Amino acid sequence: MYRTHNNGALRAEHINETVTLAGWVQKSRDKGFMIWLDLRDRYGITQLIFDEERTPKDVMDLAKTLGREFVIQVTGKVIERESKNAKMATGDVELLVEKLEVLNQAKTPPFTIEDTTDGGEDLRMKYRYLDIRRNPVKEKLIFRHKVSIAVRNYLSEQGFIEVETPYLIKSTPEGARDFVVPSRMNEGQFYALPQSPQTFKQLLMVGGMDKYFQIVKCFRDEDLRADRQPEFTQIDCEMAFVEQEDILNIFEGLTKHLLKEVVGFEIENFPRMTYDEAMAKYGNDKPDIRFGMEFGELNTVAQHKEFKVFNDAELVVGIAVPGGASYTRKEIDKLIDWVKRPQVGALGMVYVKCNEDGSFKSSVDKFYDQEDLTKWAEATGAQPGDLICVLSGEAFKTRTQLSALRMELATQLGLRKSDEFAPLWVVDFPLLEWDEETERYHAMHHPFTSPKPGQMELLNTNPGDVKANAYDLVLNGNEIGGGSIRIHDKETQSKMFDYLGFTKEEAQAQFGFLMDAFQYGAPPHGGLAFGLDRLVAILGGQETIRDFIAFPKNNAGRDVMIDAPAKIDEEQLKELNLKITL
Amino acid sequence: MYRTHNNGALRAEHINETVTLAGWVQKSRDKGFMIWLDLRDRYGITQLIFDEERTPKDVMDLAKTLGREFVIQVTGKVIERESKNAKMATGDVELLVEKLEVLNQAKTPPFTIEDTTDGGEDLRMKYRYLDIRRNPVKEKLIFRHKVSIAVRNYLSEQGFIEVETPYLIKSTPEGARDFVVPSRMNEGQFYALPQSPQTFKQLLMVGGMDKYFQIVKCFRDEDLRADRQPEFTQIDCEMAFVEQEDILNIFEGLTKHLLKEVVGFEIENFPRMTYDEAMAKYGNDKPDIRFGMEFGELNTVAQHKEFKVFNDAELVVGIAVPGGASYTRKEIDKLIDWVKRPQVGALGMVYVKCNEDGSFKSSVDKFYDQEDLTKWAEATGAQPGDLICVLSGEAFKTRTQLSALRMELATQLGLRKSDEFAPLWVVDFPLLEWDEETERYHAMHHPFTSPKPGQMELLNTNPGDVKANAYDLVLNGNEIGGGSIRIHDKETQSKMFDYLGFTKEEAQAQFGFLMDAFQYGAPPHGGLAFGLDRLVAILGGQETIRDFIAFPKNNAGRDVMIDAPAKIDEEQLKELNLKITL
Structure with missing residues (x-):
């Protein structure tokens, strides 16, 4: 056993107990006849004391050789501290060391492992494992875990089933660009990584799963810009036999639960605003109403x-x-x-x-x-x-x-106070938006969104006026979630693809499986997806998304720590059953 | 609101209430003056009754047109059933229908949506959304969710933090073949999809996260064989400052918890057996000891x-x-x-x-x-x-x-009874195994596994005799988990790569980031990974893995429902910044 307690555990009640601790040397103060050393792990810091009169000489000598971030194991007696530190959870006591073992040495870190560090972002990304040792980063990852597990338990209690959908799917030229994955076994064919599990969650509704969710990685091969990751995490949800009102209620409940559980913020019912109103009042479809x-x-x-x-x-x-x-x-x-x-x-x-x-x-x-x-x-x-x-x-x-x-x-x-939270629903989004570049209307949310009842005819006369039962959940000026009531019959879906410029053949080739499914008794359904990265960041005080990701990529889409992406060797290329010339 | 109750909810206490239900037509029996119809959703079945004397004529007429799997909404009064059905949760009552709306029609399904179906596996895979409507399939997906959430809550309570590791990483020629992902932004370079988050979880240990877990998709581009999926799910765990004993205790606790929570099976401490003993007694390193x-x-x-x-x-x-x-x-x-x-x-x-x-x-x-x-x-x-x-x-x-x-x-x-569970630990695995094909020793677990203390020297004299602190958790003759105590210093890791035939340059290029990390104060650490697909299947009664996956691929690695992988268009290929000729 490497330790009897962690470094956040010891209190006055442990005085006179003999305990074993392990962790990293945070800092040490050597007065010659006495050495104080802060021993750190995930749980806190315990002060160690090495004392010429009470600590064996060889231990004392070894203690003098310890550098910052050395990994050590110590055994000794818990004693009362002379000058107590009320700011530290373990501040009433210190450990009088009797035995010391160096478990691993450490080179001098390229930046200081302290709450405020002298390391620039690039350096901290390259040595992310050292950055994670710093409290602010470590706490953010723990916070993310707390949000995730709170989401899962809340939705699970509401009857939602987390279903894993596939990562190796089929490329569709709709929306952002897909990452593709050459298939070794099927010459000249590619899988694609999902931009979202949209069609699969709709199939689950056709399959009668009734309430689905998943916390899932999604992928977009988009041109990168600041604080956007090529892989990102979504809380993906879908429900059958629901109207917009049911969905807003459920996910308002989830958001309130998160605000209360993870940040201790209680809030009344969320205001609702139409898209038109938001644009008129704030010039923005995700207004900050703090x-x-x-x-x-x-x-x-x-x-x-x-x-x-x-x-x-x-x-x-x-x-x-x-x-x-x-x-x-x-x-x-x-x-x-x-x-x-x-x-x-x-x-x-x-x-x-x-x-x-x-x-x-x-x-x-x-x-x-x-x-x-x-x-x-x-x-x-x-x-x-x-x-x-x-x-x-x-x-x-x-x-x-x-x-x-x-x-x-x-x-x-x-x-814009980071400890204030002002959520609102923006509803009645337009179904379509004009795209200057292609000079045609595109689906504002996605092509599976249903127009509001009775508005389908407007498509041919005033397409820009067609509204959808599409909604965004906005928090502090950020869109943290968005969704819609979906089309659930083949005819409407087919008309929609037609309107969006798909030929019949294209629509069938790409989404035939979904439209076929709609013919076998698809229930009315709708859903919502939260961007977990952003949600966590905002709940955690509106810092950049990247801070809350353990191993983020930089603005060029590279993981500088592992140096990826990278070239691969000729053998691997050959095996891909593709004639690829680099 | 589409419904006031689901189809598993109504009981005698609801008699005389007017309720609205929605769901699928399971079957109907038309006696002319009276129609009985079973209405199904995820939660159960409710019997509807249409009665010439009490149901409006237009509703009665419409009811006669309903086919199997039509999606309908009905409103009516809950009445006591004349012949109660004790086998159905809702068997005391039926709904006397007053209003009926057809929400969606359905073509005749290609196989019967019943517990025992006439559909072969290929057909059920092609129409997986219909297969999922069947109780045995639906229940398996719900069971998987229960296992996952029980794992998460148990580990979370034990202080483990779920940390998401990246999916777009770097290819390493060790182990099975990687799926690779061409990068559009970095000409001629590739990401790889992870075979496991092994190196990242070790970096998290170097980063002081102390206890990590993740339920995570992993990918292996291996030659396919029956019931093996190119993408699979792992419960991935790692702990710092632990010896083998600590790890076995924690994950024995988890396994006992799962057996108790999800299958109601209580069990004493798991037996332990060395690899050599298992081979001698059962000729197998994953013996079935039921x-x-x-x-x-x-x-x-x-x-x-x-x-x-x-x-x-x-x-x-x-x-x-x-x-x-x-x-x-x-x-x-x-x-x-x-x-x-x-x-x-x-x-x-x-x-x-x-x-x-x-x-x-x-x-x-x-x-x-x-x-x-x-x-x-x-x-x-x-x-x-x-x-x-x-x-x-x-x-x-x-x-x-x-x-x-x-x-x-x-x-x-x-x-081999499917409702009996006989777990055991197999420990002291050999570090290396001889590979006939390459005529050299390979790492039996992986190259990050530490030899048992003091056995490093044996590498040069009796490599086959070197044992590792590597262990498998075996359940009913299946390996459901495996892990090891890892190497945590650069020198040993470097020697290991050298022994396994890596040149210094190869080792540095592929795993330099890990060995570098070991120089900055890596704690002793070890871990374990469970194969969730197999674990769920065994807990659920030892059927094939595929049954517990919502959208599985067939034995050729294809998703026949969405027809993936598929060819992609020229435009997409060009944009990959690769000269690819198909």
């Missing part, structure tokens, strides 16, 4: 005056910045520069200072009098002391720009 | 007589078949033919009938007298009424042949 700053539309009150920019605009829209009237000219110029950055793309910004005395001072005083500006203040909800920021232009773009500004200002003002 | 028939070695008592076959043999070994003395000549000939089949490979079989009167009648009476045969009976533990079967030849082969015969006889005698 703070206000709702949009005020100013078309009626700002157009038909002399200001051409507004008159020509499809939309004039503003937000009130709390306390912003005190911004200096320089601060306001900085905001204007911010919205004009290419990433935001506004051409300019009009502003109105709402003075404490009730008067207004704007950048467009030439065109608008105090009475006009009073109406602006009303529309945006601005109070004396606030600053109104106004953007204008094409409606969708302007909303998106103002949404970016709203988020930026909230960050600056400290309104 | 029954006896242990091997009796007969060299001392059967050699040095006139029988040349035995005198020339390295090993003469027999088993006693309970009650086998009554076998006819024909039955015994059949056994002899059985051991001579190429799959078993024995050249012949000697037998001894142990008559009830204490006398013996053998096929080698010419060479052995009653006194000799008495000794054979003693060595094999044969009782009056038994049959002793004796094989001889090269030791390992002969043991393997007799083991096959032992299993076959036990099956014939009904000694």
Whole structure:
């Protein structure tokens, strides 16, 4: 036995017991006649003491050779500490060492193994096993485990069955690009890694499983960008004989349970908002509602005056910045520069200072009098002391720009608190969205989403207006889950593929198995999938996703620790039954 | 809301309530003036009744059009059943239907959706979603879920953290062949899918996670054979600061917990047996000990007589078949033919009938007298009424042949009961095994397994004798788990790779990250992995693995339902940044 206790276990009640501990040398303080050493493991730190008078000489000598991160085993007596440390769980005691064994030596780590480290991200990724020894990283992985097991137990208690779906499936050119896997046994053929278990969970509903879930890895070979992983984890759920309302209730219950269990946050029923409302109020289909700053539309009150920019605009829209009237000219110029950055793309910004005395001072005083500006203040909800920021232009773009500004200002003002949680449901998403590049409509959620009852006919006349029973769960400005009620009959599914530009043959070749299944008694069904990586990150305080993944890939999709992907040898290539020339 | 209750819910207490149910038409009996219909869902069956006198005419007419597997929704009053069915949970009541809606029609299923079906395996795989509607299949998937969640909760309570390890890793030419995944972003480079998370869990131990587990998919691109899946699920575990004893205790605890929780079977401590003992007693490193028939070695008592076959043999070994003395000549000939089949490979079989009167009648009476045969009976533990079967030849082969015969006889005698569970630990496995093909020693478990303390030197003199702290958990003649204490220092690991024929460069290129990690304070560690597919199958009554997998692949590695793997289009191939010619 390597240890009788772990390093977080010893208390005053253990005084005078002889115990054995093992762990890593966190640090040691050598006073010559006495050495104090912090011994660390996953569970905590225990202070060891080596004392010239009480510790055997050979042990004392060996203790002097120990470096940081050496792995040691010690036996000794638990004694009361002279200067107790109330901040440490084991701070009442220390271990007077009698025996010491070095289980493994350690080279000097490339960065300090402490809560705050001097290691840059690249270095910490390369030595991820050392990074994981640091409390903040270790705690995040443990937190992720707690979230996962809470999800599983909650759903299991609600009658959901976790069913494993296959990883080696068939490539479909819909959506993001698939990772493909050449098959050795079937010449010239490929498996694909799933982007989600969507079709399989629908087949499980056809199969009568009634309530399915799975915490499952999914894969997307997309162009990488910051904090997006080519492999990611999904909490995937599906239910039969349900309407949207049933699904929202179940997963609102799950989310409340998680907030309560893992972060101790209790919350009432989640607000619901239509997609159109979210876009109008926040310019965003995943609004952060931890703070206000709702949009005020100013078309009626700002157009038909002399200001051409507004008159020509499809939309004039503003937000009130709390306390912003005190911004200096320089601060306001900085905001204007911010919205004009290419990433935001506004051409300019009009502003109105709402003075404490009730008067207004704007950048467009030439065109608008105090009475006009009073109406602006009303529309945006601005109070004396606030600053109104106004953007204008094409409606969708302007909303998106103002949404970016709203988020930026909230960050600056400290309104996005990581220990506050503001979930909401965004419902009634459009079925389709226009794609500039291919110049056609695409499925906004996916091609299995059902239009709202009676809206199928609109497809041919006003496709952009067709709404779906599709919903997102938004938490603190992030989409953490999304789903829909699905199509469950072959005819509708076939029409949908047709509308989305699939030929009959393509649709049959790729999704024939699903449409065939629909002919054998498919029940009405729908579901939802949570992005576990993001959910965990937000519950854990909104840090980057990568922090909560044990072995993440970098922004180029590489695991720098194991150096993957890598070249493979000629023999392996030959065996793939593919003529591949590198 | 599609339903107020599921089809397993209604009881006498619901009589007179108006309820809504939904589900599949299991069968209907139309008596003209009255129709009885069984409505099925995951939870059970409820009998519906349509009655000319009490059911509206349009509903009655519609009911007559319903076919098997139609999906319907009904509303009506719960009434007491005239002829109660004690075998059905809902057998006290039936639903007098007032409203009926057809939610979806169904084509006639290609096989009957009943506990015993007329569908062959291929057909059931092609229409797996219909197969899953059948109770035996559905129950197996639910059973698998119960095992998984019981494993997770047990290990979680023991302080294990489930950590997700990556699926897109690096190919290593060790062990079985990897599935590889071309990387679009890194020209000419490949990820590999993991055969197990072995190196990652070891890195987690270096990272101080202390106790890790994961239920995780693994992949092996091996030549397929019956009931082996290219993707399979593992319960993967690792612990730091442990010796073999600690690991056996923890996972014996887990296995006992599963036996108790999911199959209601309680059991004392598991027996332990060394590999050498298992081979000597059962000719097998995963003996089925639900029954006896242990091997009796007969060299001392059967050699040095006139029988040349035995005198020339390295090993003469027999088993006693309970009650086998009554076998006819024909039955015994059949056994002899059985051991001579190429799959078993024995050249012949000697037998001894142990008559009830204490006398013996053998096929080698010419060479052995009653006194000799008495000794054979003693060595094999044969009782009056038994049959002793004796094989001889090269030791390992002969043991393997007799083991096959032992299993076959036990099956014939009904000694392998599916509701009995006989686990045991097989320990002290050899570190290496000789590979005829490559004419060198290979790691028996894997190259990360540590030799027993002090045995490293034997590597150069008697490599076949080196034992490892490697252990298998065996249940009913199946290896359900296996593991070892690992090497945790760079020097030993490096020597091991060297011994196994890796050049320094190969070892560094493939496992450098692990050996580097060992230099930064790796703790002693070890672990174990269970094959979840097999574990679930055995706990569930020893049927084929495939039955417990929702969407299995066939023996050729194909998913016939979705028709994968498949060809992919030219565009996709081009984008892979590989010059691939099919």
